[in-house]
Amino acid sequence: MQTVKMVVTGPFSAGKTQFIRSISEIDVVSTERRISSEPERIKDATTVAMDFGRITVDEDLILYLFGTPGQKRFHFMWEILSEGMLGFVVLIDSARPETFREARRILEVFRGYAPTPYVVAANKQDSPDAWATDDLRIALKISQNIKVLPCVATDKESVKNVLLELLYSILEEMDAEGIE
Ligand SMILES: Nc1nc2c(ncn2[C@@H]2O[C@H](COP(=O)(O)OP(=O)(O)OP(=O)(O)O)[C@@H](O)[C@H]2O)c(=O)[nH]1
Numbered sequence: 001m002q003t004v005k006m007v008v009t010g011p012f013s014a015g016k017t018q019f020i021r022s023i024s025e026i027d028v029v030s031t032e033r034r035i036s037s038e039p040e041r042i043k044d045a046t047t048v049a050m051d052f053g054r055i056t057v058d059e060d061l062i063l064y065l066f067g068t069p070g071q072k073r074f075h076f077m078w079e080i081l082s083e084g085m086l087g088f089v090v091l092i093d094s095a096r097p098e099t100f101r102e103a104r105r106i107l108e109v110f111r112g113y114a115p116t117p118y119v120v121a122a123n124k125q126d127s128p129d130a131w132a133t134d135d136l137r138i139a140l141k142i143s144q145n146i147k148v149l150p151c152v153a154t155d156k157e158s159v160k161n162v163l164l165e166l167l168y169s170i171l172e173e174m175d176a177e178g179i180e
């Protein structure tokens, strides 16, 4: 039996909690609190510590998903959550270019924690203002060997596709390193 820990990170309100809720087979353990401060009032609740979900791929493989908080004041959780991860997803709100710089920064921070595979998921592709993945790749300066995948976090199939792509990258890496 193999267990794989993946982290879902990204800027405030990118859709991280939604992403994990769409796919987890257990009720997601979420630590959301109501938002009281004004600039973040674009939604009701925000993650303050983590989200936790689980997916059984088959009898030999279970994925554990950890979602990070997006708001700056909870960033102390990031390094704790990254402990032991085998890969991560950087989730981006494709319709809010003002968050792209922060997304790039988060990507760098997580790359610094561990040299694991990662993918970029261009979320909210159902929004009329969403940037296309090719444009996002340029804006965020993502190199060609990193996957930038379209995503709609409310759609389970879309979330599954992103996680499978990350899983393939992780398994490739394990093969390359000769890990059983
Ligand atoms: N249209 C659309 N809305 C989405 C999508 N994914 C998430 N949302 C909405 O975006 C808002 C933010 O989603 P959350 O899952 O709370 O985002 P988060 O990244 O966990 O936010 P923090 O924990 O506060 O950093 C919610 O209102 C979601 O319903 C999507 O793919 N399309």
Ligand SMILES: [Mg+2]
Pocket (backbone or CB within 6 Å): 016, 017, 018, 046, 047, 067, 068, 069, 070
């Ligand atoms: Mg959240």
